[in-house]
Amino acid sequence: MKHQFVIIGGGVHGCAAAWRLADAGEDVLLLEAGAIASGASGGFGRRGVRANRRDLRELPLMRAAYRIWPELDERLGAATGYERTGGMYLIEQETTGTRGGLIAAQAHAEVQTRLGVPTEAIGRDRVLELEPAVSPAVRGALYCPLDGTADHTATTRAFAEAARKRGATLLEDREVTAVERAGGRVTAVRTARGERFEVGTALLVLNNTGAPGLLRDGFGVDLPVWRILPQALQVAPAGGPPMAHLVGHDHRPLSVKPLPDGTVMVSGGWRGRWNAGLRRGETTEEAVRGNLRTAAEVYPDLAGAELLHAAAGSPESCSADEIPIVDLVPGTGNAWVGTGWTGHGFAIAPAVAESLTAWARTGTRPDDLAPFSLARFGRIPHRAG
Numbered sequence: 001m002k003h004q005f006v007i008i009g010g011g012v013h014g015c016a017a018a019w020r021l022a023d024a025g026e027d028v029l030l031l032e033a034g035a036i037a038s039g040a041s042g043g044f045g046r047r048g049v050r051a052n053r054r055d056l057r058e059l060p061l062m063r064a065a066y067r068i069w070p071e072l073d074e075r076l077g078a079a080t081g082y083e084r085t086g087g088m089y090l091i092e093q094e095t096t097g098t099r100g101g102l103i104a105a106q107a108h109a110e111v112q113t114r115l116g117v118p119t120e121a122i123g124r125d126r127v128l129e130l131e132p133a134v135s136p137a138v139r140g141a142l143y144c145p146l147d148g149t150a151d152h153t154a155t156t157r158a159f160a161e162a163a164r165k166r167g168a169t170l171l172e173d174r175e176v177t178a179v180e181r182a183g184g185r186v187t188a189v190r191t192a193r194g195e196r197f198e199v200g201t202a203l204l205v206l207n208n209t210g211a212p213g214l215l216r217d218g219f220g221v222d223l224p225v226w227r228i229l230p231q232a233l234q235v236a237p238a239g240g241p242p243m244a245h246l247v248g249h250d251h252r253p254l255s256v257k258p259l260p261d262g263t264v265m266v267s268g269g270w271r272g273r274w275n276a277g278l279r280r281g282e283t284t285e286e287a288v289r290g291n292l293r294t295a296a297e298v299y300p301d302l303a304g305a306e307l308l309h310a311a312a313g314s315p316e317s318c319s320a321d322e323i324p325i326v327d328l329v330p331g332t333g334n335a336w337v338g339t340g341w342t343g344h345g346f347a348i349a350p351a352v353a354e355s356l357t358a359w360a361r362t363g364t365r366p367d368d369l370a371p372f373s374l375a376r377f378g379r380i381p382h383r384a385g
């Protein structure tokens with residue numbers, strides 16, 4: 001069976017790319033090892049659609065994402081749960097390392113605003129107007145009114161369904177185990193079931209934590225990428241969510257967001273551990289306690305909130321310089337890889353899909369993907385094929 005565009009991975013990146021291509025009338029096959037939205041793009045709660053304090057090289061993509069997110073429900077014909085809540089980055093200290101603290105807030109606000117992400121550096125009085133329940137230790141914030149949240153599982157499924165409606169074929173339970181190459185081009189992929197699918201125009205390797213292994217085995221390419229296990233908690237505070245915005249913190253490992261059912265999602269840099277026997281990530285008591293303690297330090301109303309859910313089972317790829325890799329696979333002219341999202345790949349997914357599929361269709365790399373080239377890591381050896 002031959003398809004012009006073959007996509008590996010049914011997370012938000014693979015499904016968004018499938019939708020873009022199918023919407024443009026292309027012939028698309030997506031192969032997913034498990035179920036759609038069973039990786040980092042699945043699970044409970046919501047993801048932040050955040051530009052605030054991202055690496056500046058990602059802001060052109062976030063500017064595009066700000067444009068696309070509000071149109072998605074209508075374009076996909078399904079609810080993504082996207083809400084423009086506004087985003088706060090709370091600050092307590094005068095200085096935090098070299099890049100944080102009150103001392104740096106005005107400069108960050110100005111640069112972000114110039115790069116298309118309207119941002120205000122605000123003092124405690126304004127913080128209290130927007131977030132009255134924060135701890136007395138909070139002295140200021142960076143406020144991005146265009147930041148928000150969306151339901152990642154619903155969004156990924158909405159992309160998948162919209163792609164199907166436009167004629168794409170999405171197959172689950174299809175782990176890609178090998179690629180075939182000839183003359184510097186990928187010609188086919190093989191699955192664990194022994195199927196073979198020919199690739200016409202392009203292969204998009206969008207299988208997140210599965211990409212490094214596939215590139216090593218298929219192309220002799222070692223990506224500077226590893227797997228992390230982000231922890232996420234859901235708590236039920238007695239009085240409902242004490243915050244109204246997507247909230248991050250300048251020096252504490254904390255991210256909190258209100259959920260539509262009156263509960264709160266708590267995360268922010270805490271990690272699970274890999275259970276080799278069960279072959280999945282799991283939480284540790286220490287990290288769960290630490291995350292809850294930090295949340296209550298910033299929002300005292302969260303102290304004693306009932307813990308409903310604790311998970312660290314969604315593996316995510318992390319890159320050496322903490323920004324994604326989106327590039328042609330070395331040694332090929334028709335295979336692209338997107339990985340290394342480093343815990344913040346969801347918000348930019350609609351914009352990455354727009355640019356990556358344009359690149360794969362036209363052969364010209366859009367400017368907003370230039371910072372994510374593999375060239376930044378030096379020359380990466382590859383196997384000819």
Ligand SMILES: Cc1cc2nc3c(=O)[nH]c(=O)nc-3n(C[C@H](O)[C@H](O)[C@H](O)COP(=O)(O)OP(=O)(O)OC[C@H]3O[C@@H](n4cnc5c(N)ncnc54)[C@H](O)[C@@H]3O)c2cc1C
Nearest residue numbers: 009011012013033039040041048176208210344345346347
């Ligand atoms: C707890 C948590 C909180 C997060 N919070 C945020 C946030 O607030 N904001 C934000 O922007 N981002 C956030 N992220 C990151 C974001 O969710 C991810 O960057 C994004 O979902 C990655 O999407 P993906 O499609 O690349 O990967 P995935 O969703 O992991 O999809 C990859 C898919 O590929 C499949 N696959 C793997 N190998 C193969 C193979 N060989 N053949 C076929 N299929 C294969 C997997 O089964 C999987 O379904 C968070 C992540 C986690 C885990």
